[in-house]
Amino acid sequence: MLKELTDRQLDILYSIVHEYIRTGEPVGSRTISKKYLTHRSAATIRNEMADLEEAGYLCQPYTSAGRIPTSKAYRVYVDMILQKRSLRAPLVAREKLEALKEEKRSIEKMLSYLTQLLGSITHYISVAGITVLSDATLNRLDLVKVDSFHVLLLIILEGGFVHHDVIRTEQEITQEELDDLSSYLNCIISGRSWFEARDVIREKMLRELIHYAEICLQTLDEVDLVLKKSRYRFFTGGTSNILLLPDFRDMEKLRSLLVLLENEEEFARILEACATEEPISVIIGDENPVEAMRDCSLVLASTENGVKKTILGVIGPVRMDYERTIGVLEMLCEHLLD
Structure with missing residues (x-):
């Protein structure tokens, strides 16, 4: 949006918004010329303000009044502030x-x-x-085979809240393997906060769960997402x-x-x-x-x-x-x- 305006128009628009925030009163060209852009004539500023009004950046509450900024003008003003970052x-x-x-x-x-x-x-x-x-509590995780490359993840939180999502895997995995993995993960989760359990699971992935690394990573990400929402x-x-x-x-x-x-x-x-x-x-x-x-x-x-x-x-x-x-x-x- 900034690219649509000339440098002079940006200076004028910034000054109008700044003055309106300060006073809450419609801003006229003479005010901008005297207080902000002293090197610009009121006539030049007035012409630019008319163009800015036509473009939807300013509006005039009543005839012969100054202008007030629209949401479009505030957006330009805020974007200019964020670019400064000082x-x-x-x-x-x-x-x-x-x-x-x-x-x-x-x-x-x-x-x-x-x-x-x-x-x-x-x-x-x-x-x-x-x-x-760090203080979230899981009751358990369950992994259920849907088809050759999709697994249903059930997340049971403290209090009985259940969340589910389907995980896609690149390798085929049996329900027996999923049961064993669920049991293993639940042993790690038991008695630990999720923050603690997550670190243990990541460590185990490098040694004992390499074959299940893909599904474990997706499980960790999904639990993180659910807990962030639920907590x-x-x-x-x-x-x-x-x-x-x-x-x-x-x-x-x-x-x-x-x-x-x-x-x-x-x-x-x-x-x-x-x-x-x-x-x-x-x-x-x-x-x-x-x-x-x-x-x-x-x-x-x-x-x-x-x-x-x-x-x-x-x-x-x-x-x-x-x-x-x-x-x-x-x-x-x-x-x-x-």
């Missing part, structure tokens, strides 16, 4: 990192503290979710912050958002769906998959170290201070990996 978190955030390190001793305490910290720094709603493999812990903080934002004056839309936040399982799925492989994901306005969040933006940071996946995020208005928010999230994720 953001600095506010000092107040860095000063509270020592407390965060102390809270990391307990997952629940860390999540609770983290959401409160994010909410107090950004003044938006903060969300945090963690999937933990998702989700916290929110700073929900009352949105009551103070002028962007959330529509009480019906506000109510819809609060109802969504109360549905922990549903919102956890939204977070995981929106979090990409990139360190920072930003979903702006109409880009949100859920109707209740179309007037919001969601900024997510995610990290994964094999033992756990952490998702940190902030929900705020489309007119969010993206630069500051992204800086805070990047800094917090760096310290979570310490």
Whole structure:
């Protein structure tokens, strides 16, 4: 999208979005000329703003008013911020990192503290979710032959939850062999957390389970995936912050958002769906998959170290201070990996 615009248009668009985030008022060409692009005339900026409006990046709330950015403009603005990657978190955030390190001793305490910290720094709603493999418990695994090259994997978790998936193998394997392998794996799993059992299974694969290495690897990957989904812990903080934002004056839309936040399982799925492989994901306005969040933006940071996946995020208005928010999230994720 950046390639569609000239450097001058990008400068103007960036300045308009930045000013609108700061003031919440429509932005005129004279303001941009005086405050941001002093080497450009107001007439030149006004002409470019008209072109940007025609292209869908700006809109004019009423005749003779300045322009306000659309979701398309915010996307360009955020992409420009992410390209810079030289953001600095506010000092107040860095000063509270020592407390965060102390809270990391307990997952629940860390999540609770983290959401409160994010909410107090950004003044938006903060969300945090963690999937933990190290304390997950499996009851057993079962492998059932479907046909010559397909095996049904049954994963039975603590509490009786059952997950199943079909594994394709390159070598034919009998049900008797699958029974022996299931029994062997269940002996390793018994009395161990999955994190411990996984390491033992990987070690055994190199010596005693070479013949079954392919199916073992697929089993390990599938169990990891299931446990990450089933062990998702989700916290929110700073929900009352949105009551103070002028962007959330529509009480019906506000109510819809609060109802969504109360549905922990549903919102956890939204977070995981929106979090990409990139360190920072930003979903702006109409880009949100859920109707209740179309007037919001969601900024997510995610990290994964094999033992756990952490998702940190902030929900705020489309007119969010993206630069500051992204800086805070990047800094917090760096310290979570310490």
